[in-house]
Amino acid sequence: MKVRFTTIDIVAALAEINLRLVGMRVNQIYDVDHKTYLIRLHRSEEKAVLLFESGIRIHTTDFQWPKNPAPSGFSMKLRKHLNNKRLEKALQVGQDRIIDLQFGTGEAAYHVIIELYDRGNIVLCDYEYVILNILRPRTEGEDVRFLVKEKYPMEGTAVEDCITNTEVLQSWLVSAKPGDNLKKILVPKTCYGPALIEHVLLEFGFPSNSRIGTQFDVTRDLPKLHLALKSADTIMQNIGNISKGIVIQKRESRPCPSGETQDFYTNQEFHPMLYKQHESHPFLELPSFNQAVDEFFSKMESQKLDLKAVQQEREAMKKLANIRNDHEKRLANLHQVQEIDEQKARLIEMNQPLIDHAIQVVRSALANQIAWKEIEELVAEATRKGDPVAKTIKKLKLSTNHITLLLSHPYADGDSDSDSNELNKPQLVDIDLDLTAFANARKYFGEKKNASKKEQKTIESSHKAFKSAEKKAKQTLKESAAIATIRKARKVLWFEKFYWFISSDNYIVVGGRDRQQNELLVKRYLKAGDVYVHADLHGASSIIVKNFSSSNRIPPRTLQEAGLMAVGYSAAWEAKVMTTAWWVESSQVSKTAPSGEYLTTGSFMIRGKKNFLPPCPIVLGFGLLFRLEEGSVERHLNDRKPKALDDEAPSLDMELADEHVSCSSDSESDQDEKKDYERSVEDARTLLSLSHVTNEEEVAFPDTIVPMSTSSSGNQKAVKILNEEEAYTIIGDVPTANKAQWEGKGKEESGKPNQLSKKTLDSGDQEKEEQKTQQSTAKRGQKGKMKKIKEKYKDQDEDERQLKMELLQSAGPARDKGKNKNKKKGKSTEIKKQAASKSAVSHLQKEAVTEETVLVTSEQTQQSTMLSVEQVKNEENAEGDGIEEDVDQPTITDTDILNALTGIPHSEDELLYVIPVVAPYSTLMPYKFKVKILPGQTKRGKASKTAMSVFLLDKTATNRERDLIKSLKDQDIGRNFPGRVKLAVPQSMKPKK
Numbered sequence: 001m002k003v004r005f006t007t008i009d010i011v012a013a014l015a016e017i018n019l020r021l022v023g024m025r026v027n028q029i030y031d032v033d034h035k036t037y038l039i040r041l042h043r044s045e046e047k048a049v050l051l052f053e054s055g056i057r058i059h060t061t062d063f064q065w066p067k068n069p070a071p072s073g074f075s076m077k078l079r080k081h082l083n084n085k086r087l088e089k090a091l092q093v094g095q096d097r098i099i100d101l102q103f104g105t106g107e108a109a110y111h112v113i114i115e116l117y118d119r120g121n122i123v124l125c126d127y128e129y130v131i132l133n134i135l136r137p138r139t140e141g142e143d144v145r146f147l148v149k150e151k152y153p154m155e156g157t158a159v160e161d162c163i164t165n166t167e168v169l170q171s172w173l174v175s176a177k178p179g180d181n182l183k184k185i186l187v188p189k190t191c192y193g194p195a196l197i198e199h200v201l202l203e204f205g206f207p208s209n210s211r212i213g214t215q216f217d218v219t220r221d222l223p224k225l226h227l228a229l230k231s232a233d234t235i236m237q238n239i240g241n242i243s244k245g246i247v248i249q250k251r252e253s254r255p256c257p258s259g260e261t262q263d264f265y266t267n268q269e270f271h272p273m274l275y276k277q278h279e280s281h282p283f284l285e286l287p288s289f290n291q292a293v294d295e296f297f298s299k300m301e302s303q304k305l306d307l308k309a310v311q312q313e314r315e316a317m318k319k320l321a322n323i324r325n326d327h328e329k330r331l332a333n334l335h336q337v338q339e340i341d342e343q344k345a346r347l348i349e350m351n352q353p354l355i356d357h358a359i360q361v362v363r364s365a366l367a368n369q370i371a372w373k374e375i376e377e378l379v380a381e382a383t384r385k386g387d388p389v390a391k392t393i394k395k396l397k398l399s400t401n402h403i404t405l406l407l408s409h410p411y412a413d414g415d416s417d418s419d420s421n422e423l424n425k426p427q428l429v430d431i432d433l434d435l436t437a438f439a440n441a442r443k444y445f446g447e448k449k450n451a452s453k454k455e456q457k458t459i460e461s462s463h464k465a466f467k468s469a470e471k472k473a474k475q476t477l478k479e480s481a482a483i484a485t486i487r488k489a490r491k492v493l494w495f496e497k498f499y500w501f502i503s504s505d506n507y508i509v510v511g512g513r514d515r516q517q518n519e520l521l522v523k524r525y526l527k528a529g530d531v532y533v534h535a536d537l538h539g540a541s542s543i544i545v546k547n548f549s550s551s552n553r554i555p556p557r558t559l560q561e562a563g564l565m566a567v568g569y570s571a572a573w574e575a576k577v578m579t580t581a582w583w584v585e586s587s588q589v590s591k592t593a594p595s596g597e598y599l600t601t602g603s604f605m606i607r608g609k610k611n612f613l614p615p616c617p618i619v620l621g622f623g624l625l626f627r628l629e630e631g632s633v634e635r636h637l638n639d640r641k642p643k644a645l646d647d648e649a650p651s652l653d654m655e656l657a658d659e660h661v662s663c664s665s666d667s668e669s670d671q672d673e674k675k676d677y678e679r680s681v682e683d684a685r686t687l688l689s690l691s692h693v694t695n696e697e698e699v700a701f702p703d704t705i706v707p708m709s710t711s712s713s714g715n716q717k718a719v720k721i722l723n724e725e726e727a728y729t730i731i732g733d734v735p736t737a738n739k740a741q742w743e744g745k746g747k748e749e750s751g752k753p754n755q756l757s758k759k760t761l762d763s764g765d766q767e768k769e770e771q772k773t774q775q776s777t778a779k780r781g782q783k784g785k786m787k788k789i790k791e792k793y794k795d796q797d798e799d800e801r802q803l804k805m806e807l808l809q810s811a812g813p814a815r816d817k818g819k820n821k822n823k824k825k826g827k828s829t830e831i832k833k834q835a836a837s838k839s840a841v842s843h844l845q846k847e848a849v850t851e852e853t854v855l856v857t858s859e860q861t862q863q864s865t866m867l868s869v870e871q872v873k874n875e876e877n878a879e880g881d882g883i884e885e886d887v888d889q890p891t892i893t894d895t896d897i898l899n900a901l902t903g904i905p906h907s908e909d910e911l912l913y914v915i916p917v918v919a920p921y922s923t924l925m926p927y928k929f930k931v932k933i934l935p936g937q938t939k940r941g942k943a944s945k946t947a948m949s950v951f952l953l954d955k956t957a958t959n960r961e962r963d964l965i966k967s968l969k970d971q972d973i974g975r976n977f978p979g980r981v982k983l984a985v986p987q988s989m990k991p992k993k
Contacts (some may be wrong), residue, residue, distance in 0.1 A: 001268050001269070002268065002269040002270065002799055003056065004055065004056045004116065005056070005057050005058070005097065005116050006056065006097075006193035006194075006195065007095065007097060007191045007192065007193055007194075007236075008192065008196055008236055008239055008272060009057075009193075009270075009271075009272065009289070009293075010092055010099065010116065010241060011092065011236060011239050012239050012240060012243040012272035012289040013058055013059055013289060013290060013293070014090050014091070014240075015093055015240025015241075015243065015321070016060075016240075016243070016288055016289060016290050017050070017058075017060070017090045017290075018089065018090055019955075020048065020060070021041055021048055021050060021087055021090070021306065022039035022048070022087055022089060022090070023043060023086060023087065024042060024043040024048060024086065024087055025041065025042060025043065025084055025085065025086050025087075026039055026040070026041060026076060026082045026083055026084060026085050026086075026087070026103060027040040027041060027042045027047075028040045028070075028082075028083070029075055029078045029082060029083070030065070030068070030071065030075065031071060031072050031074070031075040032051075032067060032068070033054070033068070034072065034131060034135075035054040035056075035120070035135075036051065036052070036053040036054075036065075037051070037052060037074075037075065037078070037122070038050070038051050038065060038067070039051075039052075039082075040415065041087065042075060042856060048060055048063050049062075051065070051294075052099075052114050052120075052122070053120075054114070054115070054116075054120035054122050054135060054136070055115065055116055055117065055118065055119055055120020056116065056119055056120065057116070057297065058099060058114055058116070059289075059290040059293040059294055060290045060294065062291075062292045062294060063294060063298045068491070069498075069516065069517055070496050070514075070516030070517065070519070070520060070522055072120070074133060074135055075836060077124060078124060078133075080957070081103075081110045081124065081132065082103050082112070082591065085103035085104040085108075085110065086103065086104065086564065086579075087101065087102070087103055087107060088102045088103065088109070089101075089102050090102075093113075093154060094155070095159050095191040096115040096117070097115070097116040098112040098113065098114070098115050098116070098117075098836050099113070099116065100112075100113055100154075101113075101114070104127075104241075106127065106525060107127050108127070109126075110124065110125065110126060110127070110132075111124075111125040111126075111127075111128040111152075112124055112125075112130060113125060113152055113310045117714040118683050119136065120136075120138075120534070120943065121134065121135055121136045121138075121146065122134075122135040123135070123146070123152055123871070125152050127151045127637050128151070129151055129154055130149065130150070130151055130152075131146070131147065131148050131149065131150050131151070132148065134146055134147065134148060136822075137782070139176045145311070146174060155386065158191075159190065159191050160189065160445060162189070162190065162224075162226075162229060162382065163230055163233050165367055166222070166226055169222070169225065169226060169229070170218070170222060172185060172186070172214065173185070173187055173218045173225075173501065174218060174220070176212050177212070178212055178213035179212065179213060179214070180211060180212050181209060181210070181211055181226075182201070182206065182211065182212065182215075182216050183197050183201065183208070183209075183210070186229075187211075190229070190232075191236075192229075192232045192233075192236060195269075195271060195275055195277075196232050196235060196236070196275070197232065198275065198276075199232075199275035199276050199277060200228040200229065200231045200232045200235075200279050201228060202276040202277055203228065203231065203276055203709050204224055204225075204227060204228040204231070206221070206226070206228070208224070209295070212287070222658070235273070239272055239273070242273065243272035243273060243287045243288075243289045244272065244273060244274075244285070244286070244287070244288070244289065244292075245272070245284055245285065245286030245287060245288050245290070245291045245293075245295075246270065246271045246272070246273060246274050246278075246283055246286075246291025246292060247267050247269070247270050247283060247284040247285075247286070247292050247295060247296055248267070248269040248270070248271065248278050248281050248282075248283050249267055249268060249281065249282045249283055249284060250265065250266050250268050250281070250282070251263055251265055251282055251622070252264055252265070252266055252310060253925050265282060266302070266303045266364060267295075267296050267299060267303060268281075269292065270289075270292050270293050270296040271292075272289045278290045281867060281889075282286075285539065310793070314326075316472075316473040317473060319469070319473065320473040321468060322467060323465065324466060327458070327462035327465070327466060329457065330458055330462075331458055331462070332460060332910050334451050334454055334455040335455060336457070337447075337448075337451045338448045338451045338452055340674050341444045341445070341447045341448035341451065341921050342444070342445070342448050343427060343639060344407075344429045344444045345441045345442075345444035345445045345448065345978070346441075346843060347407040347408070347409070347427060347429060348407070348429060348431075348437055348438075348440050348441040348444065349437075349438070349441050350405050350407075350409060350410055350411070351392075351405075351437075352437040354388070354389060354392060354405075354407075355405065355431060355437040355440070356436060356437050357389050358389050358392060358403065358431070358644040359403075359431065359433055359437070361389060362375070362393075362396070362403055362433060363433060364418050366398070366433075372396070372398050375396065375398070376396055378835050379393050379396065388874060391405055391406075391965075392405045392407065393405060393787040394428060396408050396793050397430070399828065401432065401433045401434060401616075402430050402431060402432055402433065402964070403430075403431050403433065404428050404430050404431070405427065405428070405429050405431055406426050406427070406429075407427060407428075407429050407430055408425070408426040408427070419948055429874040429897040448870055454813070468529075480949070493897065493915075495508060496857065496915070497517075497563065497783060498510045498511055498512060498513060498517055498521065498978055499512070499513060499541055499543075499569060499918070500976075501509035501561075501565065501917050501919030501920075501923060502625070502640065502901065502917070502919075502923075503545070503557070503558040503561050503562070503923060504557055504558065504561065504640060504922070504923050505554075505555045505557055505558045505640060505641075506640035506641070506898055506899075507545050507546060507547065507554060507555075507558045508545075508546045508894065508898060509543060509544075509545050509546075509558070509561065509562045509919075510525065510543070510544055510546065510567060511541035511542065511543040511544075511565060511566065511569060512541050512542050512602070513541070514602070515600070515601045515602030516601060516917070518541065518601075518602040519601050519602050521542055521544055522542060522544070522589060522591070522604055523591070523988060524869075525544060525546070526544050526586050526589060527586065528547075528587070529544060529547040529549075529586065530544050530546055530547050530586045531544065531545040531547065531554050531559065531562070531583050531584070531585065531586065532584050532585075532586060532588070532589045532606075533545065533559070533562040533563055533566050533581055533583045534563075534566055534581065534582065534583075535563070535566040535567045535570055535572070535579065535581040535582070535608075536582075537567065537571050537572055537579065538570065538571045539569070539570045540566050540567070540569065540570035540571075540581075540670045541566060541569040541570070542602070542604070542954055543562050543563075543566045545559070545583075546894070548894060548895050559583055559613060560613055560614070560616070561919070561920045561922070561923055562581075562583070563580070563581030563582070563583065563613040564616060564618065564619075564620075564920045565919070565920065566581045567579055567580075567581050567618055568618050568620050568714070568920075568978050569612055569978050572618060573618060573935055573978045573979055574882070574935065574979060574980075576618075578615050578616070578617055578618060579615060580612050580613055580614070580615045581612075581613050581959055582610040582611055582612045582613060583610075583611050583612055583613065584608065584609075584611065585604055588606055588607050588608045589605070590604065590605045590607060590939070591605070592605060593605060610890075618934075618935070619920065619921045619922075620918055620920060620921060620932075620933050620934075620978065621918070621919060621921035621923070621924035621927075621930050621931065621933060622916065622918050622924075622930065622931050622933050622944070622947050622977070623903055623916075623917055623919070623924040623927040623929055623930035624903065624914050624915070624916060624917070624927070624928075624929040624930075624951065624965065625901045625902065625903050625914065625915045625916075625917050625927075626899070626901070626902055626903070626905045626909070626911045626912075626913075626914050626915075626961070626964065627900055627903075627911065627912040627913045627914070627915065628900045628902055628909055628911065628912070629903060629909075629911070629912055630908035631910060632906075632908075632909040632911075633896075633899055633900050633912050635906065636899070636902040636904070636909075637825040637899060639902050639903070639904055639926070640898075645809055661717075665722075727978060765987065830914075834939055861928060861983060901915070903924065903926065903927030903928060903929070903930075904926055904928055905928060905929065905958075906959060907958060911960055911961065911964060912966070913964060913969060914961075914964040914965060914967070916944075916968060916972065916973050917976070918933070918976040918977060918978070921933075928956070928959075929951045929954065929957075929965075930986070931947045931983050931984065931985050931986070931987070932984040932985075933977065933978075933981040933982070933983060933984075934981065934984060935979075935980070935981065935982065936980055936981050936982025936983075937980050937982070938980060938983065939979055939980060940974035940975075940977035940980070940981065941970070941974055941982050943974060943977065943983055944973040944974030944977065945970070945972070945973075946983055947973075948965060948973060950985055951965055952965055954967070965993070
């Protein structure tokens, strides 16, 4: 199979690129993998995508190629220098397989050098061909170095001219050895490539495998070979004008369950014209060479799946044929044994006197206690004397009490044609000395009868065995065809490149795998109405909960599950400790750092209050989601029906009460696991009782710091409550230059007295304290800003402010207009106690706003509006910042996608494919296929295979479900596991012994 470009392919491709793409500007650059890159070009309404792969190919493409979620450093360098530049020309360097793409003119020009030979390379150069960046640095010899700041050598390799100089061609042929292949001699010395050389040789009458000295004579055939090479040179010069897209195919046959064969075609080669050697092959003709190459490489992966399925089908049919041949061979052997036994019995009957005499002679010798060796000597001596009995004795098997006689038909006529009869031929027969001749004959007849019975039983059993094997082979054919179809029809959803799951209330929860994905999530996918969830732990992922209906608030159960996901993908998993997570609105997340500071990739500013979630044990699960066909979606619309907020009071006991499970891949005992589990529950209740929730007038949720301890004394945790809300928090790494400054500020804040938590604080002191806090934490220029805001909005009431904010389409949920109009400044101590004694989930409810804080709220709302504008700008500039555009971005249709995914398939459902998912175990409780995963020592690969074997052994699984489960790739199953795990299988799914 052809897998890379030849020189003539480069000439044909560059001719079409120069004709169509020159003059277009670079819009964006993406990387498919470390060797393959896409350049998106545009010109007014015309768009095109140029794809090139190091060492392999370059062509335009019309297919959607998967892009890396975060661009590589090489892609960023290309974007920096080539964005908005015009493609001026695309040239071949000499006659080498090297392409020079020039973007821009003059001193602002940049060159992308693409090497399509050997291991290949991609080089970015300036207008003087000084290397700015290189994909694969290397050194050739002492003088040529392909490194940054070195000059790229643009001198092409010189090829000897054999067209105008016949002596050069003659010297090549004379120096060759007799028997060398003519094509192999010419290919490395010319630039035409093996396909074109073979074409012109066939065209001028030379066999394709012509050899020096046999089919080719140098003196006789040299002029004709010279004309053939001239024709090849003419084709090379004009290939840009005559090129088409030719894809050479191969007919393959695959067995079907019905026993018939089905033909299909696989792509083998791509060429700019139909060569003579391919005229008898099936081929596909396309309007241009670029389209042919695009078709060839885009269908390569699906054809590999087809060929793999065909190989499995052939092995199944071969196994079936081996079973059939084995049974036929066994029956033939049994039939042959019957014939031989019958022949021996007949010969014994016809030679009865002779056999009885031989038996009597040997018995007499044995009765006289003659040694066995002497008996053999006596028989040999009698044979030499011509004794007829001794002549028939060929071997004495006295150890087994047998003798071997050579018997023949006593009445056979030598002149007749009886030699063709097997009975007339002499045959060696073993005779038992304990039996008479007739008894020996009866013995052979009995063996023949037993062989006949065995043959009959073999025929009956072979029929059943072959029928079973045929059924199994048909099932294998069906499964392999189904798996190949599933894998080809499978469409990767946009959220599958992240950590993800679907919550119990049908919200999509997505988390980043690394810093780049955290950056991508917030910049590209975090929208108004969404929620950002995080945990203050090393390695914690940035989690967002997508809210496709901004009018509804995200339920507490979903927030709790998202918080458990944030903690699970952090250091808390390996440490086996329980801690808390928190959530904020999307408007509170920003990439704008304080003055004089900067944020690294994956770090964000959190402004305002953080809403802490109650802690719970880290118990995740691994399950399967099935994609439904459109007709089956309606019966599953209530699988994940959201609960009302009033009915959502989460009970820790209910969430922790789980069905009994048994560990299947860890050496720890069930008793130790039970004790650890009960200890975690007790710690959770303790922390839940210590969680601080203030009344509605005060700060709703100050920071709760939960230090982790991995000691064996029950993982005790200390809870410390800060005295005031933070002005901002950085999520991610703090810059090294300012790390001490941040740590110092944290110490100062933690050392302040907890004035806001005092119950005797009256409303007047509280207002002064708030103003004092605002002044102390105000940034540079904020006092003047506050003064201007007070002056500007002094006559504005709450209703007017809310109306204006709605007209401005401010971010954040609308507040209840009449909720705070008649609220008094102070509350009694008893009411405060009641508010403080509410459940820890009360922090998920809407925050109350008093009349004294209207001015502050106006400022915060204005700040939120500024952040929203900032997010819009970030989204508009996402491509320039290195965040690539995803083809399958989340839109309003994502709700339909979620509704089409179910973990509870019915037998009447039509299932398209299956997706593995890792989520909090409480989310997976209704799923049909699920296992619990806990922190353990089993590697994710082994754990995922164990889980899949449990699913396949489930007796309730249908054949379609098993086919879909088998179609999953090993690398896709355990990729979302948080680390080393311990599996626990529900009792309902454990296979019975």
